[in-house]
Amino acid sequence: MSGETVAPETMARVIDGKAFAGRLRSRIAAEVAALKARGITPGLAVVLVGQDPASQVYVASKHRQCIEAGMASFEHRLPEATSEEELLALIRQLNADPAVHGILVQLPLPRHLNSDLVINSIDPAKDVDGFHISNVGLLGTGQKAMVPCTPLGCLLLLRDLHGDLSGKDAVVIGRSNIVGKPMAQLLLAENCTVTIAHSRTRDLPAVLRRAEIVVAAVGRPRMVQGDWIRPGATVIDVGINRIPGEGGRDRLVGDVDYDSARRVAGAITPVPGGVGPMTIACLLANTVTACCRANGLPEPEGLTA
Numbered sequence: 001m002s003g004e005t006v007a008p009e010t011m012a013r014v015i016d017g018k019a020f021a022g023r024l025r026s027r028i029a030a031e032v033a034a035l036k037a038r039g040i041t042p043g044l045a046v047v048l049v050g051q052d053p054a055s056q057v058y059v060a061s062k063h064r065q066c067i068e069a070g071m072a073s074f075e076h077r078l079p080e081a082t083s084e085e086e087l088l089a090l091i092r093q094l095n096a097d098p099a100v101h102g103i104l105v106q107l108p109l110p111r112h113l114n115s116d117l118v119i120n121s122i123d124p125a126k127d128v129d130g131f132h133i134s135n136v137g138l139l140g141t142g143q144k145a146m147v148p149c150t151p152l153g154c155l156l157l158l159r160d161l162h163g164d165l166s167g168k169d170a171v172v173i174g175r176s177n178i179v180g181k182p183m184a185q186l187l188l189a190e191n192c193t194v195t196i197a198h199s200r201t202r203d204l205p206a207v208l209r210r211a212e213i214v215v216a217a218v219g220r221p222r223m224v225q226g227d228w229i230r231p232g233a234t235v236i237d238v239g240i241n242r243i244p245g246e247g248g249r250d251r252l253v254g255d256v257d258y259d260s261a262r263r264v265a266g267a268i269t270p271v272p273g274g275v276g277p278m279t280i281a282c283l284l285a286n287t288v289t290a291c292c293r294a295n296g297l298p299e300p301e302g303l304t305a
Contacts, residue, residue: 010263012264016274017273020277024285025069025284027303032069041072041099042072043073043100043101044062045094045103045104046063046104047087047094047104049080050109051080052108066284066287084114087113091103091105091121095121098294101287119131124146125146128146130148130152130182147286149282150179152286153275153278154238155186156278158213161234161267168192169213170192171207171210171211172184172194172196173197173218173224174218179217180217186305187215189305214235216235218255220241221241226257229261232266234267234268236274237269238275239255240252240254240276241253258271285303
């Protein structure tokens with residue numbers, strides 16, 4: 001697909017992340033059932049500090065999907081004024097709890113809390129967000145790590161579409177620690193030729209026009225235009241941006257101008273319904289992986305990088 005020229009009237013294949021995430025959750029539920037048959041229940045602890053509305057929605061969704069998959073869900077909702085020592089004490093408790101296989105501290109934290117200190121206090125083996133400095137280093141050196149959920153979801157979508165990614169020319173737009181950098185590391189591990197583009201990149205359209213795979217994670221609505229895309233390329237849009245819509249209601253758009261890009265690309269993720277649903281599914285996958293590792297069991301195939 002990546003080397004073909006797409007006729008002007010051809011529309012890209014839409015990558016249905018919602019459907020893929022549903023199949024992934026079914027697979028996770030089956031793995032959880034198999035673990036339960038051994039007397040082991042994977043457990044995820046989520047810590048929320050404060051009353052951030054978006055964070056509350058995310059935490060509720062994570063809890064619901066945990067329960068649906070048959071996993072144990074431990075919610076810890078702390079007041080905005082929680083001290084750093086109180087939060088660190090809770091994390092030490094969760095680190096020591098054998099029923100907890102994954103720990104997630106919902107970001108952003110209130111300003112008086114040091115996010116780096118908090119994240120790096122989590123046991124790396126239970127760091128299902130993949131943000132601990134030890135997991136960052138392991139991923140960067142090609143060793144077994146807990147992988148950040150959104151990049152893992154992108155990789156699973158790409159593998160499902162292409163199979164072998166070896167030799168493909170990939171461009172990642174964005175260099176965040178949460179998506180851009182780990183995404184580049186995952187693509188390198190798949191033997192892609194990887195370019196990380198960012199705000200200082202000269203002639204970004206020219207850089208993108210050679211890419212067979214584009215992963216856009218820059219946080220700017222509709223920045224990537226269709227005529228920047230190589231005909232037949234695969235476009236993974238990680239962006240979630242709110243813009244004014246009809247009737248005064250906001251609507252979600254990605255970092256890619258979807259309407260123009262899908263006339264050129266070979267395959268593209270929509271926003272919403274593309275990468276977004278994969279993130280929580282991969283959080284559950286990471287928790288199952290952490291549970292298997294903690295119990296000396298083989299890791300389920302297809303759930304890890």
